[in-house]
Amino acid sequence: MEIQQYNFIFLYQETAALTKRLFIQLKRRPSTFFAGILQPIIWLFLFGALFANAPKDFLPGVDSYGNFLGAGLIVFTAFSGALNSGLPLMFDREFGFLNRLLVAPLTSRLSIVLSSFFYITILSFVQSLAIMFISFLLGYGFPNFLGLGIVFATLILLVLFVTSISLCLAFVLPGHIELIALIFVVNLPLLFASTALAPISFMPSWLGWIASFNPLTFAIEPIRIAYSSNFNLDLVALNAPYGDLTCRNCISLLFLLTILSLVIIRPLLNKKLT
Amino acid sequence: MNQIQIQNLSKDYLDVKALKKININITEGSLFGILGPNGAGKTTLLRTLATLISPDEGTIKINNIDVIKEPRKIRELIGYVAQEIALDKILTGRELLDFQADLYHIDQSNKLKRIELLINQLDMQNWIDRKCGTYSGGMKRRIDLAAGLLHLPKVLILDEPTVGLDIESRNIIWGLLNDLKKDGMTIILSSHYLDEIDKLADNVVIINDGKIIDQGNPTQLKNKFGGDRIILKVREFSDSLESEKVRKILEKIDGISQIVINASQGYSLNFIADRDKDLISKLKVELAFSKFKIFSLSQSQPSLDDVYLQATGKTLQDAELYMTGKRDLKKESKQSMR
Numbered sequence: 001m002e003i004q005q006y007n008f009i010f011l012y013q014e015t016a017a018l019t020k021r022l023f024i025q026l027k028r029r030p031s032t033f034f035a036g037i038l039q040p041i042i043w044l045f046l047f048g049a050l051f052a053n054a055p056k057d058f059l060p061g062v063d064s065y066g067n068f069l070g071a072g073l074i075v076f077t078a079f080s081g082a083l084n085s086g087l088p089l090m091f092d093r094e095f096g097f098l099n100r101l102l103v104a105p106l107t108s109r110l111s112i113v114l115s116s117f118f119y120i121t122i123l124s125f126v127q128s129l130a131i132m133f134i135s136f137l138l139g140y141g142f143p144n145f146l147g148l149g150i151v152f153a154t155l156i157l158l159v160l161f162v163t164s165i166s167l168c169l170a171f172v173l174p175g176h177i178e179l180i181a182l183i184f185v186v187n188l189p190l191l192f193a194s195t196a197l198a199p200i201s202f203m204p205s206w207l208g209w210i211a212s213f214n215p216l217t218f219a220i221e222p223i224r225i226a227y228s229s230n231f232n233l234d235l236v237a238l239n240a241p242y243g244d245l246t247c248r249n250c251i252s253l254l255f256l257l258t259i260l261s262l263v264i265i266r267p268l269l270n271k272k273l274t
Numbered sequence: 275m276n277q278i279q280i281q282n283l284s285k286d287y288l289d290v291k292a293l294k295k296i297n298i299n300i301t302e303g304s305l306f307g308i309l310g311p312n313g314a315g316k317t318t319l320l321r322t323l324a325t326l327i328s329p330d331e332g333t334i335k336i337n338n339i340d341v342i343k344e345p346r347k348i349r350e351l352i353g354y355v356a357q358e359i360a361l362d363k364i365l366t367g368r369e370l371l372d373f374q375a376d377l378y379h380i381d382q383s384n385k386l387k388r389i390e391l392l393i394n395q396l397d398m399q400n401w402i403d404r405k406c407g408t409y410s411g412g413m414k415r416r417i418d419l420a421a422g423l424l425h426l427p428k429v430l431i432l433d434e435p436t437v438g439l440d441i442e443s444r445n446i447i448w449g450l451l452n453d454l455k456k457d458g459m460t461i462i463l464s465s466h467y468l469d470e471i472d473k474l475a476d477n478v479v480i481i482n483d484g485k486i487i488d489q490g491n492p493t494q495l496k497n498k499f500g501g502d503r504i505i506l507k508v509r510e511f512s513d514s515l516e517s518e519k520v521r522k523i524l525e526k527i528d529g530i531s532q533i534v535i536n537a538s539q540g541y542s543l544n545f546i547a548d549r550d551k552d553l554i555s556k557l558k559v560e561l562a563f564s565k566f567k568i569f570s571l572s573q574s575q576p577s578l579d580d581v582y583l584q585a586t587g588k589t590l591q592d593a594e595l596y597m598t599g600k601r602d603l604k605k606e607s608k609q610s611m612r
Contacts (some may be wrong), residue, residue, distance in 0.1 A: 013379055014376060015378050017376030019376060021362065024365060024369065025362070093361050097360040097361075100360060100377075102326060103351040104374075105346050105347075106346075106377065107379075207505055
């Protein structure tokens with residue numbers, strides 16, 4: 001059998017195959033995809049109604065709670081999707097399918113990580129666009145072209161950060177039950193301990209400190225700013241207890257966290273995938 | 275020429291010594307059988323060959339390439355079909371083969387040709403476009419085998435490929451293996467089916483408890499006994515004392531050798547009797563003289579099971595039953611997870 005000679009082409013071929021498999025699974029079992037859109041929309045309606053009469057002074061830079069909530073729900077959708085990205089890998093581990101990948105002469109085992117990342121990123125983009133579109137229909141506005149770029153750039157960083165942690169957990173934890181349990185424990189508390197549902201000024205001091213170090217906050221605030229008509233990267237996005245952070249600061253912090261997480265998990269992935 | 279050289283291979287799983295100083299040489303283009311009961315170490319040996327496990331000690335070379343140092347090169351050379359069939363239930367058989375071909379970097383035109391060829395060879399035309407989740411055991415095994423063969427490996431490693439299969443699937447797989455061997459592919463086949471190894475293998479290694487009991491050509495191994503296998507019972511359910519007494523009588527008869535008492539089969543006596551002597555008549559006389567009656571006596575050509583029995587005092591079937599009760603499959607499954 002004549003085997004092609006170019007490593008880059010090989011990497012593309014194997015990553016495309018792995019990603020395609022994930023999309024075939026999604027196409028044939030789309031319930032989690034639709035649930036991922038439906039849940040934040042239900043939240044948008046319910047939370048929007050619940051806090052419809054909240055004093056507007058508490059919500060910096062927006063004129064309604066629905067406007068405020070949109071960014072939080074976009075980030076929550078991407079975060080939940082990325083947090084769950086380890087599950088297919090865990091099932092592959094448990095059912096032995098991972099061995100099929102490990103005995104194959106993959107150019108780089110990175111393709112296994114890359115495919116999960118591409119899949120979750122595309123999924124998050126589509127789900128986020130659906131949420132943004134429905135928010136728009138509800139009168140909560142839509143970011144301009146540059147703002148849209150910031151939304152997607154922020155989502156890419158968040159997805160990469162959380163996906164790398166989730167894939168790492170998929171190798172470290174003994175089985176899918178433990179992974180699901182951990183996702184349950186982490187998912188909502190991280191959302192509530194961020195600025196997704198309320199601004200820091202609304203929180204008790206201790207929660208404000210936690211929220212101002214929460215990576216979700218670093219993703220939510222730039223997206224919230226991206227919705228404003230006078231958007232620019234140097235606008236103050238977060239009034240943290242330790243000082244003001246601009247949109248640029250938030251994205252840079254998210255970028256650093258992503259790099260840090262990739263550096264930390266790399267030895268583990270190397271060990272497990274060699 | 276030895277294509278595969280395994281030297282002093284050892285592997286421990288916490289408290290279990292799965293492989294103990296294994297030495298094997300496998301000739302290019304041969305079908306090499308690995309025979310042993312469940313839990314003997316066959317799967318660990320094959321997973322090590324397939325680069326899924328690193329040994330604690332020893333070396334393995336395939337085409338003079340070190341399996342431990344250069345696993346990626348080895349992965350290009352081998353096809354591995356695991357004991358547990360791991361298919362993606364959501365994909366169709368054709369999609370799975372397409373996926374597998376991409377993992378092995380087969381170019382588009384060759385990919386389609388190879389997939390079609392294997393679909394025909396393994397008689398999968400009628401169900402290849404159904405989802406893998408709907409397949410029977412035999413269908414799953416055939417698609418798994420096809421996936422292992424897509425890139426035309428130099429060495430095909432098969433871990434118990436016919437366990438639990440229907441006769442049709444088994445015959446198709448046996449036929450394909452014979453064809454592949456004729457084409458010069460080296461095949462390593464583990465099994466606990468004696469007839470399978472006896473029929474297919476050019477050479478065989480018999481493993482028990484992580485150690486090699488014997489190895490060689492199946493015919494040579496069987497001929498080493500130099501006579502017929504006799505199984506004797508003096509009562510339906512005898513005891514150790516009685517069977518020891520009978521053993522002493524048998525030991526005195528010239529032409530009877532390799533006497534083993536098989537406790538798990540009612541303390542039957544298993545031994546080899548020279549073919550050129552009328553030993554059975556003599557045996558009956560001697561037993562009658564000592565007031566023993568014959569409950570049953572069977573005479574057969576020695577099989578590979580006798581090689582196993584001779585070394586362990588148990589038949590392969592008994593060892594299977596013993597190991598089935600002893601193994602912690604859940605623990606083993608966790609250990610095998612990466």
